[in-house]
Amino acid sequence: MKIIDVRAYGIQTPVTTSFNWRKGLPGSGAVREQGILRIITDEGIEGIAVTQRAGMTVDYVQRRLKGMLIGKDPLLKEKLWHEIWEMDRLEEFQIMYMGLVDMALWDITAKKAGMPLYQLIGGNSDRVQAYASTVTYDTTEQFLQVADACIERGYRAIKLHAWGDARKDAKLCQDLRNHVGEEIILMYDGSAGFNLQEAIYLGKALEEADYHWYEEPMREFSIWNYKKLCDELTIPILAAETSDGCHYNAADFIVQGACDMIRTGTLLKGGITGSLRIAHLADSFGMKAEIHGGDQANVQLACGIPNNSFFEVLVWGKGDSIGFGYPDVDRDGYISAPQGPGIGYTFDWEEIEREANVQC
Template sequence: MKITNVEGISLAVPIKNAIKAPISIPHASELEKVVFQEYRTTLVKIETDEGITGYGECMVRLAPTATRDIVNYMKPILIGKDPTDTEYIWELLFGAMMNRGHYQGFYIEAISGIDVALWDIKGKALNVPVYKLLGGNSHPKIWAYASSIRFRGMETMLATAQNFVDQGFTAMKMKIGQGSETDVMAVAAVREHVGKDITLMVDANCGYDVKTALQVGKELEKYNIRWYEEPISPDDYEGYRRLSESLNIPIAAGEAHFLRYGLKDLIVKGKVDIIQPNVCRAGGFTECLKIHGLSSSFNVPYLTHTGSSSAVCIAASLHLAAALPDCFIFEDMQSDWSKDQKNPLRWDLTSLPIKSFKEGFIELEDKPGLGLEINEDVIQKHRLS
């Protein structure tokens, strides 16, 4: 089997009514009009001479056409290659920019989407789900948490929490980072509303400095928080170490990191308790298996990150979560940036390979590859030229 075509496809859906930042970002009043102006992603479509087509996703936050153009530029390297040679192809792609310092950013996101598409092809060719190729189904039923309760005022936040409970979730995550007093008050209110039996996590999206993160963390210890996610800047490894050694709440991070090299520093220097790489940002399945080997050697659980991506990334993350034995819970993205406009790249592009969801647990189907049926109408409607 040989690769015959490679295509990067950028999609964007403008958010019609301007929104305030639903998560913590620096300089929010200036940046929110760009960062949250649209739902966006870049897909990768790879075709073969045996009629098998694979899809992947490049997790992008800005300028999806930049990642698309990188994918298309690398097409000559991929044409004629055996798509099942995932390790060899990954090293070829990485080698093109390795000695130019591109260990993160758009280039690695492009490699990630290509790699995911190749594993989709591999699974389809062998007529097995990708999770079988990654090591088998370690979790016939995957515990899932609803993500996320966003910044939308207390009444809406509590209504969102109640909606998650009504859907059957037994765990959920809420956004913090608006300010220490506001955040602690919000966490206390959500905890009181959902009760002590719901597992609750918080995510600051790097919104604090170390002293504030420590102050908030001490207050959060009162509310039985399962983990404290990205409290500070991704590269402040000394700060992460201080938090990990000072708080009784597990510290989680890693969605902003790329490849095993950055994750190694987060584990060894930052002493985090949980890592959360995104398979469509951190190098695809090929690299994430290596990241998992690294984290497991330090007894640090690997949890998948999905974020505001399309359904392709969520599906890829589900396969990884099913395969990794220490991935004890899965991030099930249930809320969009805009509360009034759903994200069609998440909800309409393809259905997820989920057989059932009951009492907080997901059971996957056993369809080949990623198990997706891409809606071409959605692609054509939202495709960028």
């Protein structure tokens, strides 16, 4: 099998419902971006991968990736993964692009095998429990109302993205625990908003409220700070979400005792290949490798490994306008993996080519 063509599409769509993150971070913006990679082979099998940038996707594919891929065997995923890793030494790819090609190659491989991806990479389950991951709201009352709506929808686990104020966030987290009771699993994501002292203060409040994990409270370039945080707290620290370096960096977090759970996921951790390396590395230490949110690719990954617990689903809006980033959650709060061959992406290419703002 050979790659005979590589195409990329960048789509920008106006956002009808915007939302906010913590103080200091930009919100959702006025435009939703989507980049689509399409790898075409001489056997008629196509591999598809999706990311969150439009123009950048087309630029990377046109300028660097298309030339290196044409004529290659798409089943040699390890070889191509390392070629892109080497190219990153000079290109300094934005983190989402370290695994974009790899995802499309795994899509081809699973289609060639006639299997859904989760079965091909190991197969642990055909479904995964979802948790509702909130955006940032203005008041405690709004957070509580959204939590009620999520529980009504079937979610049994909720994660907060709050204001980025350690004392206010601590009180919110305890208020939410009092509101939902002991049966609902709660997590907190600091979105790297705190220094070490603030992170310790907030972490102790989360311990009192019996939160399931404490995620990324500080920027992840300081492993020493994360080790200090782990030494101070008993709540599990989930880290290495946005740090560069894929499994090489994840290994440093683990062996330095700078996390209790490790983040993995196709979008930020080198595609399927990089994500599996992190998951298997964590498993060798008896550690959870929790999958970041996303689309079908991360659902397949979550169902393919044994040491992941949840799948993250973004929740925004209020009242009748509440929206969920992955709509196919059943009444028990689970997401099922697509069962057709490959990852499960389907596109109308004629429509995509008409609507793409940029393409190559």
